[in-house]
Every structure is written in C-alpha cells, then in structure tokens.
Amino acid sequence: MNEFVQSLIHPSPQPGWLRWMRQLLPPLCWKCSKVLGGKTYHEPASPFLCKNCLIELPWTDPVYHCLQCGNRTAEPNRLRCEECLDDIWDLDESRSGFAYNETIRHWILQLKFFGQEHLSPLLGRLLALSFQNSTWLERYDSLIPIPLHSTRLRKRGFNQSLLLAHHFQKNMEANFPEIQVHWLRRIRATRPQTELSLAERLVNLDDAFSASPDVRNKNILLLDDVMTTGSTLNVAARCVKEAGANRVGALVLCRKMWDTLE
Template sequence: MELLYPPVCPFCGEVQKHGTGICDACRENLPIIKEPRCMICGKPVKTEEQEYCRDCGKRAYAFDQGRSLWLHVPPVTRAIYQLKFHNKRYYADIFAEEMAHWYGDWIRARGIEEIIPVPLHKSRLRARGFNQAALLAERLSEELQIPMGRHAVYRIRRTRPQKLLDDREREKNLKQAFGVSKQWKAPRNVLLVDDIYTTGSTIHRISKVLKKAGVQKVYFLTISIGQGL
C-alpha cells in the first residue's frame, strides 16, 4: 500500500521516505502557540500580565480549559481543509499523534476519564463520509489508553456553518443543538476533541449539556485555534 500510496507530509505534500508524519522542514515553520497564553482557551495573548484573551475576558464559558496544537493560519488551514473535504483521513492519525506527544501529560494531569469527539449531524456525516473529530479522538484514545465516548454526545438538529456567522448568530445557531445519550454514564472529567477552535461557542454548548448530565470538568483539545490577542 505504501508503494501505491506513499505517506506524505500533511503540510507540503512531499513524500516521506523515512517514516510517516510531518517533514522536518515544515515542522520548523509551523505556527506554534507560544507563551503567554490565555489561561482558559490557550490562545496567545500580548503580555504576561494579560490573563485572558478577548473572547474569554468578556464572557463565561461552560468548559474549564483547553489547548490546541497550532494557530489557525497557513499551512495548518490548508492541511485541515484537505483532511475534511478531500478525504485525507490519514492526516488525522498524524495530528492525533502530535496531540498525544505534546499534550499527553497535560491530559493525564487533568484526570481525563473519557475522550469525546464533537459530533456531526447525521446528514453532514452521510455527505462527508466521516467525522474528522471522531478520527482524531479515536487515535488519541489509542495513543493514551483513555476510553473514547463515541456516542456520548449527538447533534439534535443541523446547524449553519459557524464560520459564516457573527458572535450573536453563533450562539443562536447552537441553542438546543446538542444532546447527551441517555445510555451514557457521565465520568467526572472529559476531553472534547475537534479540529478547529474559533470563538468557543460549539465547545461551550456541548460543555453545558455534559455538565447538566453530571460531568464535573470539561476540557478541550483541537488541531488549531484562532488568534486571541
């Protein structure tokens, strides 16, 4: 299979002759998130004295804390687009391995008992053929040996794409959009996994229903995140 479909770097597309994953040249230029960071969502902030980013400073979120691998700028944006819309599913394995490498200790320190993917509506899942968040969560679960709650959270109704909406519209768009399975037994601490974090509206809404179901603390981990400042 590797002769027919050789592994390539998700950022430059170059064939990897030795192993799989991110090539050395791309790794050196990835938009990593440096300190100082927002104490809640992990977005970069301007000064050490600034505790919260613009979004976290003006509203209270239901989740407790979150982290992301990289900023949502090229070439990360292109790689995520390829994963979601061009069926580059194996990119999810690479990104999940990066999550485990960089945030495995952070996850364990928070006593995470279950990893939960942000769900797609069934109509969107049929159209795309897979849920990229579920692919990430499944591989991260394998890497860290933490159970995955594949069907813990589900979408009640289809929502408009969040990227097309302003802050007020995002909140309205996600009201009563998520539910928790009645068969699911809530653990104390969970980790939500998704591809992108922007304003936090989706993670916030899911966190609300999880805490209503009995979860004590909700954390999140994504591939990329917007810039806070």
C-alpha cells in the same frame, strides 16, 4: 476501543496498485515534498514532515496562553485573558496543539471537504507530538469527539473529530481518556458556524446537543478539529454539564487566535 468505534473509522480508500507504487517510492515531506530518508510510509514511526517544516508549524506555547479560552497571551500562565474576563464560559479550560494558519487550514479542508482521510493519521500524530511529556490529559476520565449531525455524517462519510481522536490516542502513551462516541449527540442540524456572525452563532446552536446521563460525575474532555470563537465547544460543554458532568475541558487541533479572527 470497541468494534463499533473501529467500524466508524474508515481506512483511506487507496487502490492496491497505488499502495504498491507508494511503497516503492521514498517518503516525501507532506508540506515541501522534500525526500525523507529511511523508512517507508507504512512503518508506524515513519517520518511525514521534514525537520524544517515540523519546526515551522505554529505550535501552541504551553505557557503563553489563556487557560480559560486557549487564546495566545503576552504574559505567562494567565487564568483568564482580557478578552474572556467578562464572558461566562461553561468550559473549564481550553487547549490547542497549534494556532490556525494556512498550512493547518489546508490540511483540515482537504480532510473535511475533499475526502482526504489519509491526512487524519498525520493530524493525530501532530496533536500527540504537541502533548509529548505532558500529564495534562490524565485529569480527564473520558474524551468525547464533537459529533456531527447524522445528515452531515452521511454526506461526509466520517466524523473528522473521531478520526482525530483515534489517531491521537494511537500516538499517546497509557492513561489516555476513554473515547466515548455515544455520550453526546447532535440532535439538530445547524448551519456551519463559519457562515454566521458572532450573534447568529449562539442562536444557531440552541438545543443542538443532547448528552447521555453517563457523563454524570465524570471529567470530560471535548475534542474538535478547530476552535474559532469557541461557541460550539462551549454549548457542548454546557449540555454535558447540565447532564451532570464534573469538569469539562476542550482540546482542539488548532485554534484561531483572537488577533487573527476575521
């Protein structure tokens, strides 16, 4: 990872006395606050969730999901589920680490809207854990975190997808696709997709992205924190493909399954 990318990843702003205090305390489970044995927070392989909380997370089943849209399916290894049979997707495939639930939602909201950047190493590690022993990533040359528009980036101070990509990479073995932050730009400020209806979501994203010619003939993996209907990732995939990319997949930390859509 180059220096520019490093400069975009801010360390969590903890005062020195707080860091010092935390080193004296035993680590606690991030979810249930149970005391975890052994290592301190600052060791790279320190535990962050107790065994029960880790098991209870809504891990995506690598077999029972639609390869096209990433939605949960009743039958194994479905290329396309009923819901996306008639849809024309620009994404070639979609994967998620977890289904969207209250626990994951809480962590993502804390990270994005309450400045809790220290959660990004945890989320990156969780995503990496969900891909342990998987060779799936090897089919991609480059990974592009979904960019924020410059106005939102200034307001938030960081791009959560880039933080996630960085910590995901740190927890993975070799053969990780190269992270590219300049290959896709958000050139138009759009309203948050969560505020809009399905029809409005599609119009809202018209011409929202611009892709670099560097994507030509590359297999590109787009990374985002949440996938709801998939419209943002699909529009980004279309833009990258129009610029000459070969295969374009999507990876998200968590996906809202259709049966839980509001």
